[in-house]
Amino acid sequence: MFKKILIANRGEIALRILAACKELGIGTVAVYSEADRHSLHVRFADEAVCIGPSRSSESYLNIPQVISAAEIANVDAIHPGYGFLSENANFAEVCQASRIAFIGPRPEVIRMMGEKDRARAEVAKAGLPIIPGSPGVVPDEDAAVSIAAEIGYPVMIKAAEGGGGRGMRIVRNKRELLPAFQTARAEAEQAFGSPNVYMEKLIERPRHIEFQVLGDNYGRVIHLGERECSLQRRHQKVLEESPSTALDHTTREKIGGQVTKALEAIGYTGAGTVEFLREESGNLYFIEMNARIQVEHPVTEMVTGVDLVKSQIRLAAGEKLSEAVGKVEFRGHAIECRINAEDPDTFVPSPGRITTFRVPGGPGIRVDTAAYADAVISPYYDSLIAKLISYGKDRAEAIIRMRVALDGFVVEGVKTTIPLHKRILVHPDFVAGKLDTHFLERVGLAEAKHA
Amino acid sequence: MAKKAKQAPAGDFVGGVNMAEVERLLAFMEAHGLEVFEYQHGDTHIRLRKAASAPVGMVVQPAAPVQTTPLAAAAPVLPAHAPSVPAAPAEDLHIVKSPIVGTFYASPSPEAAAFVAVGSRIESGQVLCIIEAMKLMNEIEADISGEVARVFVENGHPVEYGQPLFGIRPGGKR
Numbered sequence: 141m142f143k144k145i146l147i148a149n150r151g152e153i154a155l156r157i158l159a160a161c162k163e164l165g166i167g168t169v170a171v172y173s174e175a176d177r178h179s180l181h182v183r184f185a186d187e188a189v190c191i192g193p194s195r196s197s198e199s200y201l202n203i204p205q206v207i208s209a210a211e212i213a214n215v216d217a218i219h220p221g222y223g224f225l226s227e228n229a230n231f232a233e234v235c236q237a238s239r240i241a242f243i244g245p246r247p248e249v250i251r252m253m254g255e256k257d258r259a260r261a262e263v264a265k266a267g268l269p270i271i272p273g274s275p276g277v278v279p280d281e282d283a284a285v286s287i288a289a290e291i292g293y294p295v296m297i298k299a300a301e302g303g304g305g306r307g308m309r310i311v312r313n314k315r316e317l318l319p320a321f322q323t324a325r326a327e328a329e330q331a332f333g334s335p336n337v338y339m340e341k342l343i344e345r346p347r348h349i350e351f352q353v354l355g356d357n358y359g360r361v362i363h364l365g366e367r368e369c370s371l372q373r374r375h376q377k378v379l380e381e382s383p384s385t386a387l388d389h390t391t392r393e394k395i396g397g398q399v400t401k402a403l404e405a406i407g408y409t410g411a412g413t414v415e416f417l418r419e420e421s422g423n424l425y426f427i428e429m430n431a432r433i434q435v436e437h438p439v440t441e442m443v444t445g446v447d448l449v450k451s452q453i454r455l456a457a458g459e460k461l462s463e464a465v466g467k468v469e470f471r472g473h474a475i476e477c478r479i480n481a482e483d484p485d486t487f488v489p490s491p492g493r494i495t496t497f498r499v500p501g502g503p504g505i506r507v508d509t510a511a512y513a514d515a516v517i518s519p520y521y522d523s524l525i526a527k528l529i530s531y532g533k534d535r536a537e538a539i540i541r542m543r544v545a546l547d548g549f550v551v552e553g554v555k556t557t558i559p560l561h562k563r564i565l566v567h568p569d570f571v572a573g574k575l576d577t578h579f580l581e582r583v584g585l586a587e588a589k590h591a
Numbered sequence: 592m593a594k595k596a597k598q599a600p601a602g603d604f605v606g607g608v609n610m611a612e613v614e615r616l617l618a619f620m621e622a623h624g625l626e627v628f629e630y631q632h633g634d635t636h637i638r639l640r641k642a643a644s645a646p647v648g649m650v651v652q653p654a655a656p657v658q659t660t661p662l663a664a665a666a667p668v669l670p671a672h673a674p675s676v677p678a679a680p681a682e683d684l685h686i687v688k689s690p691i692v693g694t695f696y697a698s699p700s701p702e703a704a705a706f707v708a709v710g711s712r713i714e715s716g717q718v719l720c721i722i723e724a725m726k727l728m729n730e731i732e733a734d735i736s737g738e739v740a741r742v743f744v745e746n747g748h749p750v751e752y753g754q755p756l757f758g759i760r761p762g763g764k765r
Contacts, residue, residue, distance in 0.1 A: 174753060190751040191692050205752065208692040208724040212749035238725070 141457045142166050142217045142241065146210045147181065149221030150200060151510045152527060153433075154181035157219045160449035169213040171206060173199035175518045180510045187213055194520045200224045203231050210240050217241035217456065219449075223522070226432040227254055243456040245355075245410045245431045252406075253429045263414075263426050266402035271417070271425040273340035284321045284339065288314070291341045297321060299328035300336035307331055310342055341425075345576040346417040348372065349384050349424060351399050352440045353412050354451055356461040361403040363396040364444050364468050367413075367436055370575040371564065373487065373586045378557070379564060380436035381475040382443050385535065385573030386418055395424055411437075411452045417577075435478065435527070438508060442474035442531040473538040474531045477546065477561040479509075480523040484560040486587055491519040495553035500545035504531040504538070507549075517554055525556065535573075539565060560585060613637070684740050684758035687733060689750045693724035697746040705746075707757070711739045719757055722750060737761040 144167035147157045154170065158181060161168045170185035175194035182188045189209040192199030199205065201224055210218055218240055220226035226244065229251035235242040244250065253259045264270045272291040277300050278284050288295050288311065297320055299307025307328030309320040325335040348369045355361040368384035369377045383392070399414050411433045416424040437448045446465055454464035481490045497513040509526035511517070517525060530545055532538035543565050549558055564570050567583055580586035616639060620628050629638045689695075697705040697720055707719050718730045719739075741758030744750055 189692055189749075190753050192752045199752075204725055205692050209751070211725065212692065212694060 142215075142453065144169060144213065144215040145217045145219055145243070145453070146171065146206070146213060146215040146240075147185070147221065148200070148206050148218050149224055149226075150176055150179060150181060150521065152508045152524065153221040153435075154179075155184065155510050156508060157221060157449055158184055160447065160453060161219075163447075164450060164453060166453070167215075169209070169215055171200070171209050173520070175520050178515070180512065189213060194518065196224070196520065203228075203234055206231075207234055207238055207240070210235075211238065215240060217243055217453075219243040219453070220432065222432050222434055227430070229254065241456055243410065243452055245408060245412065249406065249408060250431045253412075253431045256428055259429055260426065262406060263402050263429070266405040268398055268402045268414075268426045269424065271341055271343065271427065274338045276338060277336040278321070278339050281318055281321060284317060285314070287339050288317055291339065294342040294344065296340050296342040297324040297337050298340060299324070299332055299334075300338050301328065301334045302332035307337060343417050343419045343425065345420055345578065346370075347384070347386055347576055348377075348415065349386065349418050350413045350415040350430075351396060352437070352448070353399060353403055353408065353414060354448070354455060354461065354465055355403060355408045355410060355412070356455050356464065357409055357458055358460055359404060359407070360461050361400045361408055362461055362465065362468060363400050364440050364446060364448075365396070365470055366392060367439055368575065369436065370577050371570075371579050372577055373580050377436065377478065378580065379475065379477050379561065380439055381473065381535075381538070382439040383470065383473065385575070386422075391422070410455055411448055435524070436476050438506060438527060438529045439474040439476045442506065442529060443470055443472055444468050445471070472531055472533050473535040474529060475535075475538045475542050476527055476529045477542065477564075478524055478557070479526040479528055479549070479551070479561070480557045481517045481525045481554045482523050482557055483555045484557045487557075489519065489523050490555035491517045491523075492554045493517075494525075494551060496550055497552075498548070498550040499526070500528070500548035502541075502545075504541045505529070505545050506531070511551075525551070525554075528561075539571065613639070682740070682760070685735055685737070685761050686755045687719060687731070687757040687759060689722060689731070689752060689754045689756055691722055691724050691729060692751050693722040693729065693749070695744045695746065695748050695750045695756065696721040696723060696728075697742075707739050707742075709739055709742060713737060713739060713759065731756065733757075733759065735759060735761050 145161050146169040147154045148171060150172065158168050168185040170182045170188040171191045172179060172182045172188060173192055173194050174190065176182060191205040191209050192202055218235055225231040227250055229247040232242045232244060232247040232250055252262055260270045274287045278287060294310060294312045297309045297311060307324050309324045311317050311320045324337050328337055329335040349366050350369060351366050352364040353361055354364065365382060366384050366387060367380050367382045369380045371379040413430045413434050415427050417427055418424045433448060433452060441448055446468060451465050482488060483490055493516045494511055494513055497511055499507045506529040507526055511525045528545055528549060530538045530542035532541050546558055546562050546565065551558065563585055569583060616628060620639060620641065627640045699721065707713060713733045713736060715733055715736045717733045719733050720731050721728045722731055737759045739757055740760045743755045
């Protein structure tokens with residue numbers, strides 16, 4: 141087992157990793173930027189090293205500084221958390237070269253999952269369903285017709301060389317196809333200098349469903365069920381829950397089995413999350429894999445009783461899944477609200493000094509946070525200040541506990557998205573489980589789209 | 592709803608704070624070796640915290656229990672070596688700080704003489720020391736000319752970003 145771990149991160153996840161290390165009797169080294177001098181992760185670590193000025197690029201993302209800190213502190217492993225260097229294959233390689241264990245997958249696996257097209261190709265080869273689409277650029281009108289027929293309508297035509305909605309067309313039937321194909325190509329040529337377009341099945345009102353996995357260094361991978369993360373704003377998750385109301389036990393085991401089989405074939409190790417879009421008919425399609433621990437890992441921890449961060453450390457230290465994790469059982473329901481320092485209506489970031497910070501508690505309530513009264517939320521990093529998690533014997537209890545907890549969560553000095561979450565938790569569509577990735581816009585809780 | 596602080600004699604006031612009182616408190620802290628002093632009396636609430644005067648980066652300090660220190664108190668910095676130099680400089684020296692994390696070396700090689708010592712006259716751009724990071728030897732140059740008044744780090748000790756290395760008394764030709 142490792143003797144000392146350097147936590148290459150900040151905020152709530154750094155505290156989370158610190159706690160896991162302490163539970164395992166492992167020494168802890170925090171790194172921090174000048175802006176984070178008074179942070180809790182620095183305060184509670186056994187040792188701390190300042191690695192740079194406030195800007196992330198000069199501190200938390202600065203590989204030589206992080207590695208240098210690891211060397212002078214004599215650590216045997218680095219936990220990268222999420223974001224920052226956690227999916228930087230180059231960093232994982234530098235760790236290897238420096239004889240420091242990187243708590244995460246092997247560099248080549250990180251690299252593969254980071255290249256989205258390659259990831260899709262590899263998992264498709266390993267048996268996971270991916271969004272049906274053209275093999276590449278659609279060469280001509282005849283190909284367009286046959287590919288669309290094969291995929292099945294509705295389809296989306298997208299420019300190969302750019303995005304932002306230009307060169308993009310939704311086609312609902314064969315009659316619309318060729319006109320759409322032609323205008324999409326013309327638009328793409330105009331906007332990006334290339335008329336090349338590809339085609340993909342359009343998943344309407346998709347639900348974002350992701351599976352948590354853990355793999356050991358001996359070729360075995362298990363899944364720990366799914367999380368529903370459909371409530372998003374500009375592709376940022378706002379609220380997550382486990383299990384998903386869209387999946388029954390049979391589907392869970394079926395997809396879970398496909399996922400573990402595919403990842404064993406790929407040789408995945410450590411913690412990871414496989415993301416799917418679910419269409420209304422029930423089909424799930426792989427979109428990407430996150431080769432790291434995720435922000436929303438607590439909801440899985442609550443319903444399975446598995447400590448995912450301790451598991452990461454134990455698996456990286458060479459333990460087998462059977463020792464490190466044991467049998468996984470699913471019980472109850474958990475919801476997580478991401479509390480950001482943002483205006484709850486306009487989502488404009490609200491940095492500043494927190495004057496009051498009263499967190500809720502009681503049965504089934506967990507708060508993961510590095511914030512405290514008198515702390516300064518600086519503008520240099522993301523706006524997440526706390527994760528509020530509720531657990532209940534069923535979804536109804538998790539919901540009511542979350543409502544009560546939100547009422548008891550008092551933050552003053554900065555604006556937070558607590559009011560937004562209160563509105564979500566009482567919305568009839570949320571209570572009924574009528575979710576999709578456009579939920580917040582649909583119910584008018586996301587600010588109006590800019591033109 | 593804020594109550595106004597009681598007015599003290601005009602000469603003692605700076606921005607609503609009674610400076611004579613603050614100076615008395617500072618002297619009291621110094622005399623008793625206090626780091627933090629908090630005082631509340633009526634409408635007045637004063638909290639004074641001494642800037643970290645201990646050798647930055649060199650103090651062997653196990654993490655203190657939360658109850659006895661303010662939540663945002665000074666972090667335990669990289670220890671494992673005995674303190675190399677005592678308190679902060681008395682005069683206004685230009686401090687050369689480490690721009691990187693690494694190991695401080697006072698001389699170009701183990702057998703060679705140190706680049707500089709207390710009393711050395713230095714020119715802007717002159718190499719003062721080496722900080723080794725990831726097997727690379729980084730030469731740290733002086734950003735002003737003058738005389739080396741203090742050396743804050745011992746040879747072979749680890750340093751962090753921003754850690755004071757040298758105190759330079761500015762002056763002399765550029």
